[in-house]
Amino acid sequence: MSEAGVSEQERAEADMLRVSNLEKRFGGIVAVDGASFEIERGTITGLIGPNGAGKSTVFNLITGVYNPDAGRVIFEGEDVTGLRPYQLVDRGLVRTFQISRELSGMTVLENMLLAFDDQLGESLWRTVVPGVRRSIVEQERALLERVWETLELFEIDHLAHEDAANLSGGQRKLLELSRALLTDPEMLLLDEPMAGVNPTLEKKLLERIHELRSQGYTFLLVEHDMDVIMNNCETVIVMHQGRVLSRGSPEEIQADERVIEAYLGGEI
């Protein structure tokens, strides 16, 4: 037990995610150099740092895109280091992915349905067996309802039949977040969610994120827009040269001399 009467185990249970001593090298470049931090359940945490600090690499290590050279990723108390992205999605750890060029050739609705890749369109033979066919039709109807509800929630339902290539940058961000939500995540990692998003859409997107947080979702955002970070995150983690330089409330971070220095004396 610690002084405050909270055991290590209790503290670990309150954490949604813990990374410890993560390391990743690319040839001679040390992109992540022993990064450790925790993310509390049901919070919005910002991950910031100057260009090249290692933020995207940490995201990729947490979400299974890269394997760490050293260190561990603990999600909901379980060691998930080295699991592939789809295995992490099954456990509720999801990141938004940019709509790639191939997916741009599909409509918004089709992009959304991809989130259910393994649930929709069961083997054809099963669909010809009467009882099974019925349940599959019902299942697909329920999934479609959820897709429409989510599109409505994000106010992009009117774009359902539009080619994703024709969406604005901000509308794409809404689609990316909507699609990630369909996978029933516990925790969402958002990479630059506000990049290219106009102020109206930004407001809408932030409102949705706060609503979801109040429902118990946990968020980790990498975002260069300091106003977004400082006005919306409970906790801010600052990376510099592959390590965690500082962690605290927005007020604490803005007053931290080391952080100001890391940003080359610029204001943050």
Ligand SMILES: Nc1ncnc2c1ncn2[C@@H]1O[C@H](COP(=O)(O)OP(=O)(O)OP(=O)(O)O)[C@@H](O)[C@H]1O
């Ligand atoms: N695939 C890669 N191959 C080689 N070097 C890489 C690779 N990915 C990242 N790096 C290097 O690792 C370091 C950290 O990069 P990373 O993209 O994680 O930083 P970042 O904090 O996300 O930066 P930014 O804010 O500019 O996006 C940089 O020096 C970068 O050049």
